[in-house]
Amino acid sequence: MSQDMMRGHLDGLVLAVLTTGPSHGYGLIDALRDRSGGAFDLPEGSVYPALHRLERAGLVASGWSEVAGRRRRVYSLTAAGRRSAEERRSEWRSFSAAVERVFGGGEAGGAAVGTTGTTGTTGAVGAVGA
Amino acid sequence: MSQDMMRGHLDGLVLAVLTTGPSHGYGLIDALRDRSGGAFDLPEGSVYPALHRLERAGLVASGWSEVAGRRRRVYSLTAAGRRSAEERRSEWRSFSAAVERVFGGGEAGGAAVGTTGTTGTTGAVGAVGA
DNA sequence: GCTCATACCTAGGAAGCCTAGGCTTAGAAC
DNA sequence: GTTCTAAGCCTAGGCTTCCTAGGTATGAGC
Known part of the structure; x- marks a missing residue:
């Protein structure tokens, strides 16, 4: 994977x-690591701020629990959070489909990209090359 | 769609x-607007800096062309750019698949998420609720 | 002459994520 | 008994990236 592709997707x-x-x-x-098949191995510095952000936004609620003498802050979805989760999933689907269209469209080699109506000019390019 | 999901994907x-x-x-x-089915309607302030960034990185090359009395800066891929395009496409595929797994995994209602080995404790949560 | 569309550019701000640190407790090692 | 590791939590600061909001210039339509 790479740097920060998941900007805007973490939440x-x-x-x-x-x-x-x-x-x-x-x-x-x-x-996240398990369910992503190892792809998302997020540092704590990403996840904790995200959780706090979500809590501030009222999408998750937190409570402390003691497990084996250790304090844990346990987060769960609020009603708004559940709605938001659904929304974000469908937003992801749209986004992903759109990206797929853009990436997929470039398969067939030579077709011109279309320079806004003024067709037939794209070929006549000056000093542009590999 | 929404705000800045495409951070890290624009290039x-x-x-x-x-x-x-x-x-x-x-x-x-x-x-981009056409191929994404209208989903990506990017402002110039996003695209031009991106092009300049890519040119600085040696992934695209530019040249001026005159069309109907108007100057146009035409960009084309360099060899490195073509390689990078391929890389980014496959990175996208991995990323997308990983996200899909995470989003998809939440379908079946009640299965516990697994709190790092120490199983059977997650249920005992204090004041957390919708 | 004015407006609109085409076409380029940039400065500045906001947001998000990561790096790099710091804190505590429990249990194992020695 | 001290030291180390792992489980847990947290935050400040920086970098990158994108968008907002402005600017310029040309040609066409009215």
């Missing part, structure tokens, strides 16, 4: 994980 | 459009 992914049940920060990181 | 999309042939800034905006 949706976190919400998606939380639709399966409450989780705490560390567990969420693991869940 | 790849621009390169993808240019694989079908040279284009200038305005034409590229049109091509």
Whole structure:
């Protein structure tokens, strides 16, 4: 994978994980890694701020729980969060489909891209080359 | 669609459009809008800096052309740009598949998310609720 | 002459993610 | 008993990227 492709997608992914049940920060990181097949191995510095952002926005709620003498902050979806998770999923689908169209359109080699109506001019390019 | 989901994807999309042939800034905006089915209607302030960035990186080359008395800066892929376009496409495919797995995994309602080995504790959460 | 569409450009701001640190507790190692 | 590792949490600061909002110039239509 690479740098920051997931800008703007993290929140949706976190919400998606939380639709399966409450989780705490560390567990969420693991869940994201597992469910993505190892592709998303997010640093804590990404996930915790995201969770706080989502809580501020009222999409998740948190509570402390004590497990084996250790404090955990457990996050779960609010009603708004559940709605938002659905929205973000369908937004992702649209986005993904659009990207796919753009990437897919370039398959067939030579077709001109169309320079806004004024057709037949694109070929006459000066000093442009590989 | 929404705000800035395409962070980190713009360059790849621009390169993808240019694989079908040279284009200038305005034409590229049109091509992206058309090929995405209207989803990507990018402002010039996004596209021009992206083109300049790509040129600095050696992935596209530009040349001026005169069309109907108007100057156009026409961009085309370099050899490195073609390689990069391919790379970014396959990166997108991986990324997209990973996101799909995360979004898809939440379908079946109640399955616990797994809180890092220490199983059977996630349910015992304090004041967390919708 | 005015407006609109084409066509280019840039400065500045906002947002998001990551790097790099710091904190605590439990359990294992020695 | 001290030290180390892992589980957990957190934040400040920086970098990149995109968008907003402005600017310029030409040709066509009225």
